Amino acid sequence: MAPQTHTTDLDAAAVVDRLRRTFTTHRTTSPEWRRGQLAALRTLLTTHRTTSPEWRRGQLAALRTLLTDHRDDLLAALAEDLGKGPEEAYRTEIGFTLHEIDHTLDRLDDWLEPRPAELPERLLPATARTVREPLGVVLVIAPWNYPLQLALAPLVGALAAGNCAVVKPSELAPATSAALARLLPRYLDSDAVAVVEGAVPETTALLAQRFDHIFYTGNGTVGRIVLTAAAPHLTPVTLELGGKSPVVLDPGTDLAAAARRLVTGKFLNAGQTCVAPDYVLAIGDTAREIEPHLAAAVRETYGADPAGAKEYGRIVNERHFDRLTALLDSGRTVIGGAHDRTTRYLAPTVLADVAPDAPVMQEEIFGPILPIVPVPDLDAAIAFINERDKPLALYAFTASEDTKRRLLAETSSGALTFGLPVAHLTAPELPFGGVGESGMGRYHGEYSLDTFSHTRAVLDKPLV
The missing domain is CATH 3.40.605.10 (Aldehyde Dehydrogenase; Chain A, domain 1)
Structure with missing residues (x-):
């Protein structure tokens, strides 16, 4: 940027008036214009x-x-x-x-x-x-x-x-x-x-x-x-x-309620949300038990054919669409999987029996695909989280105060939310931000x- 001495002796009103006039020309795309624009903003600060x-x-x-x-x-x-x-x-x-x-x-x-x-x-x-x-x-x-x-x-x-x-x-x-x-x-x-x-x-x-x-x-x-x-x-x-924000699903959870809230948080904006639940670490039998509840919640929220749902969005462009559809073979399809490149439609999709090294687990999904990764117990879930980058958010569905205490004490994330994914960012009294790879x-x-x-x-x- 040009040194501030170039503008400190100029009248601020004259500088910004000149700046406003340049918007009618194509000079706004030039580096010289940007330097002048920033100089004008700095001059305004002196007033x-x-x-x-x-x-x-x-x-x-x-x-x-x-x-x-x-x-x-x-x-x-x-x-x-x-x-x-x-x-x-x-x-x-x-x-x-x-x-x-x-x-x-x-x-x-x-x-x-x-x-x-x-x-x-x-x-x-x-x-x-x-x-x-x-x-x-x-x-x-x-x-x-x-x-x-x-x-x-x-x-x-x-x-x-x-x-x-x-x-x-x-x-x-x-x-x-x-x-x-x-x-x-x-x-x-x-x-x-x-x-x-x-x-x-x-x-x-x-x-x-x-x-x-x-x-x-x-x-x-x-x-x-x-x-x-x-x-x-x-x-x-x-x-x-962003990053891969995990969900811990504990035995004893109301699975129907958890599924409804997971579907709402995951498929908002067709999954293109930085704090969307990225994958589910399902402890024990919950991996199998949650499947029909997730399928029912998708149908309840978006109907039998989500392509016609007024409130279900589309993938932003073909590049991201192609990246996402390449991940669909990472597990067994519980519901969804339908897609149309011409309209950039990808159905709300749940994948089961997903291995930790599956392609869908290698990067932030940032789309409407929810993998379920089975783990034997809470120790394994915590180890899984801690072996990876610190997430922007960590979610858990649990009725156990001990599980809540351990997740708070033994993990690190931008936010920790129990029972309701995504909603923490709507509370202005709470700070929103990441830690480590998920931001600063x-x-x-x-x-x-x-x-x-x-x-x-x-x-x-x-x-x-």
Whole structure:
């Protein structure tokens, strides 16, 4: 990026006015334009406009209005990109983000209050406090599977913290990307928030610039690229990744209830969810006993022919479709397996008798295939989990408090949930994030404010 001295003596309003005019040209795709854009955002920071609580609340309210005013447009874009039904798309994308906004607006004033800190006796008389201040200009790189929510939920935290932001939507969800590029500048402060569309070249060019924080949601391969790009600038990074999130199924569980909740969590968004249950570690006879309950739950949820179900989505593209259908021979089919490449339809599928070294167990599935892996006991289940990368989430269906205690004490994961897969990410009082290969950093609610703020220590000791 060009040195800041190139712009510090310029009038901020003139810079951003020039920036706004360039949107009418094709210069927005050039590296020179990106450098100028970031320089303009940094210049705006010197005016301290974004630090006022009024500005922050105003941006969140405007984002809320965007989502309500253009609900139908956004639902249509999500249907075009991923075949999402209107109820699921609203609940997981628009409604989710609205709830995040409302939760933040309700508590933002309290979160921004300076917090007094105790001092050791040797420093008295003195006072101390911590204050949250914006990091500066942040980059949000969104994935394709929840292309609206995972672009805007981090942006809620960035704006609440008083930052300028560049949003990079996913090119694999082009209709949603275009909608964000069209609507965000109309509703938000376009001096402070920019949208950059494009694919790998555009993302690579963005990563070559200096940001004050990078928030990336996606896979570990690209996560390593993001970390490498951030290293020369010592830019802090949040990586929201994924991995194979296991389910432990304990004897004595209500299998019919567990099956219904498994089906709901696994086949949401046609399985293309980072925290979806990836496979089931079924202890003892539960491997066989759960099969008819899962088949019944799929039929109850999606009907006899899920291809016609209004709320069942499609695989994002042919490449992912081909990858998924290649995994279908990894076990005995309990239900599902039907697929159609022309429509990118893959039925909700359950595979039984899956070996630990089967192809479906070698990578995150990220699609509507649920393998059942038999294990003899809880010791074996815990060993299986601990021999692999730390997952983004660990789920368990059990009536045993001892099982719960052991899973909490003897495993590590981004989250641990008993009885209800996926739902923990809808609770803004809980941090959402991974550990190890499943990611670093956390967000949602006040945790988002922490992520996008610097907590500054302030000490005041009188001279006399």
